[in-house]
Amino acid sequence: MDGVIYRGNQLVPGADRFINFLRAEGHPFLFLTNNSQRSRRDVAHKLCRLGIETSHEEVFTCAMATARFLASQRPGGTAFVVGENGLANALHINGFTVADDDVDFVVVGEGRTINFEILEHATRLVDKGARLIATNMDTRCPTESGARPGCGAIVAAIEKATGKQAFSVGKPSPVMMRIARQELGLRTGEVVMVGDTMYTDVLGGVQMGYTTVLVLSGHTTLEEVKNYAYRPDYIASSVADLPEELFRGNRIKVPA
Template identity: 80%
Template structure:
């Protein structure tokens, strides 16, 4: 019988900025020791999976490329099923372009099949203007995720959802999003672990991406309060997580397949 598998959001769950969430390293060590399959799941398309693994390792959590699954990867795999060997104009950074290349796509500036939007700091208005023109010419608009803001150590900056909204408003076309909470990414991550639906636990700090994505897929869900969602905010949503915990260091034993009669109330 397979062990319970875990899909783990990163920022706010494993670390906050460049600081490890207390106990996160011990939690990951336990998963490895007990043989629980897991993936670090991120809606950040800027970095390659290797870049993400390096950051984790430097924070004290040894990780390899295969431990990481990004929305850029999910997006590239999905597009490869829609248009094998297709072309895309990319509004984003290296992690997104790299994922597209690995899935047989060519990144181009004109006459493309898709305009693919991620987040990043190198995006300028000229890129957005060109993207809008390509969409008007028939390119399909794709977003790696619809997160409207990205928390940083210096404050909030616009996320992919905010960036793609400019193109949507300018063209009247709605983007198709592949990242959390999209079933496309959530299902692909489960397949990566080679587990059944009932064997998967989604742990995140955000109700409208992590928890919603897990609920829609039928996974067990855990909201941790180590990120930017408070316990009081849970009642703002029509759906609820199965468990609420202060952090990954405070998860109920039931999630590990051990007896635990008490659920943490939401």
């Protein structure tokens, strides 16, 4: 999302035309985000405010993927949440109870209200046997004023303190990538993953066998691509410049 469709509170030039093209051509798509702070309705509202009319059903977040995965593992379970309302809301929708003690899982997402007391309590719960889950492992999140620590950086503190490794559900996890494909009702060969980050968007697409497109409108430069053993199928300046062959014959459908 950030770096692909918008940057902060500004649309990437041409992003609105790209989405309008997908709608006009009948290509189903989803907006995928590793930001667990906002609910899907909040994300849709932001897109509408930026000029892209969007239904909440077109948004899929790592919080949603995490909640669905945990509900499949332990229906009606309990979780202590290190994060904000978007994550807690997704867990509630999927039948989970958010609690402070004797929980099945400690679930870590992003948040600007996280403090040391919360991390300390989460550490003690994991020591007592709660399983450690991360909505994603992004170490940095871009903001208009610079980068801030992401979920991966936050959960690393708990991992180091407990000696337990978190299981991550968000991009590039096949869990989120597979659920998103199923939401669209598509086969593997029909999906294109468009993103601005090599170690989440492109890696997730490569692992799932999707066609991958790296856009350079975010925080990955062309020079940095050579640092990775895997490669995207296409590189474009932005979503406004995607190669035409992706859409010929209506063969490939594009999650944005």
